[in-house]
Amino acid sequence: MIEIKNLKKIYNGVTVVNVPHLQINKGESIGLVGNNGAGKTTLFRMILDLIRCDSGEVLSNGVNVAGGEAWKNYTASYLDEGFLIDYLTPEEYFYFIGGLHQQNKAQVDEKLAGISEFFNGEIINKGKYIRDLSKGNQCKVGVGACLLQQPELLMLDEPFANIDPSTQFRLKNILKDQNKNHGVTTIVSSHDLNHVTDVCERILLMEKGVVIKDIATSSSTLSELEEYFGVGQSTAAYAVDKEENH
């Protein structure tokens, strides 16, 4: 699905992303973890051709994403509120996105009905522009717009950060369902190790722009990650702290 070759991004002489080789296969669910400044969002943006890489390339289905348009047909992503057209109402935005994928209003409405549980009655027909929604609800709109596109590749940057526990739970189920039942390749970054190990089958751990660990999720993954992030503290004690921080 995605193949990264010698990808590098340098800001002011500091290498923020340096991935010599990374292969993401169709149907995989990838969790991207790493501390602030590890280069997760930069990597996302390079996969989405939003910033120019200083060297190397990202291939999506074998085609370089840089300058290409084909990948947009099967890739849906939500990195931040900058992806939303904030002066539209959520419905208008959904119809717009649906229209780009040749869906008429009835089809969009039908799809939205399918994720109404995720929206929890806070998005549709509330008579608000997207800019007046809370950050968590904006995230719901972004994720909803992604699902609407029926993507083959779904990329979410810290989707769990602003949403309430019920929505986190529902989002995890959606991600699992998309991956298992619809064969969608998912790439999700998160600071919440519990969520990410729960949802993803493969974890990429980034540090200072480099993927330092690439592990298939197993029962020991969570404690392995906690040990890494615990930096010298006793794992069990720190793991609790870590959760409370989020």
Place this chain on the structure above:
Amino acid sequence: MISTFFDHELKAFWRSKNTGKSIAVKVVMGILIFILFLYVLALGLFMDKIVAAMSPNEDLTVAFCGIVLVYFLGDLLMRLQLQELPTLKVQPYLHLPVKRNSVVGYLALTALLSFFNLWPIIIFGPFILKIILPASGAVTTIVFIVSIIALSIFNNYLALYIKRKANLNGWIFLMAGAVLTLATCGDYVWHLYSLKAISYLFFGNLIIKPYLVLLPLVLSVAMYYVNFYYLKGNLYLEELSSKKDVIRKSSTEIPFLNRFGNIGDLVANEVKLILRNKRPRSALIMGLFFMFYGLIFYTNPKIGEGFKVFVGMFMTGIFIINYGQFMFSWQAGHFDGLLVSKIKFTDFLKAKYLLFTIVSTVAFILTTPYVYFGWRTVLIHFVMYLWNLGINTTIVLYFANRNYKRIDLSKGASFNWEGVGASQLLLSFPLILFPYLIYLPFKYLGYTNAGLAVLAIIGVAFIITRDFWIKKLEADFYTKRFKIAEGFRNK
């Protein structure tokens, strides 16, 4: 504590994105502000001559005393429109152990740091020193100056008070506007009373009874405290912020655009962008005012046909210029989203062309009443309409590819320099010069008709070859899109 606030305020000013502009823009802005200042200063220095010319039969001092209050009435109106509320900045201090009185006192004090408070002094100061000082002595002079300062402070706080009230309830603003209009009409339309007489009643008596200065002083101090206690009682975020009451927002559709498919959807979004955000909306409204541009020039018989080319271009293309100069910055907030969604850039450009075409066509139709000045005027407008659609749209979009400045849509238009950069300055040259480069040679050779025909032909040629230019613009965009997207991400 207040000194710490001032320190932060200064830092906010110097470190804000708007201040950190390119030198060229700063210089131009500096010059513009300086010129404006000079004009106001000149107005102040020659006030005696102007007053003498306006009311030749009256005593200078009497006429002057009559003007002051009228000025302050206009001043209040301007403040209501333009003066900004120094409000949201206090947000970071509200949860800290800082006394409410210092926060409010700081807010009230910084409100004085407005250009509006400088104007009355520059305008009236020289006159008072030149005429009143020699005629009536030092005490009267001081009393006059103090009164004028006090009145501007009163106006300052009154305007802010009304604006704050209006934030909570939009009707207040309309009511204030209505009261001001009625007050003006009462004098100039219905002649119920004379504002000049009222003004003279106070300032004329001020010369004889200097203690009357206490009246404006008391008024200004009272208004300060009204403001102070109002703020203190309402020091909550929702009430401080400039957001209006939440009205239920409805989804709207523009059926006419549906027939254009994806491109129509993009245009529909942009129409919503314009109508739902303050700054682009005022760009559109400005454009409507420009429809009267012709009345200023055409009524003057001395102005020749060459000028109609210019006026025609502005009237049919003001939206292209006024709104287009900031493209694609309007969409900076969601530009990343546009880049990753399934939108071909060709469609994106075609949508811009379609939007320009629709608005320019409407503008052209609105200018048809100028047929009163002869069919030829409408013909020239039509030629310039074609020119706008052919050339100016393409020029504007070419410069849009070179515009990396973010615009925050939530901010208003007045005194907002956000998004202004070198590209806007450069853009104005080809827009204004190109039609003349083609038209003037023909005009001086005596073939004005041929000149117009050539303008029309070039316009049409560009419209016909539009697909070619779209390809060029697209190729150009692909070399610059990372820089554009990065610029737009910089808040």
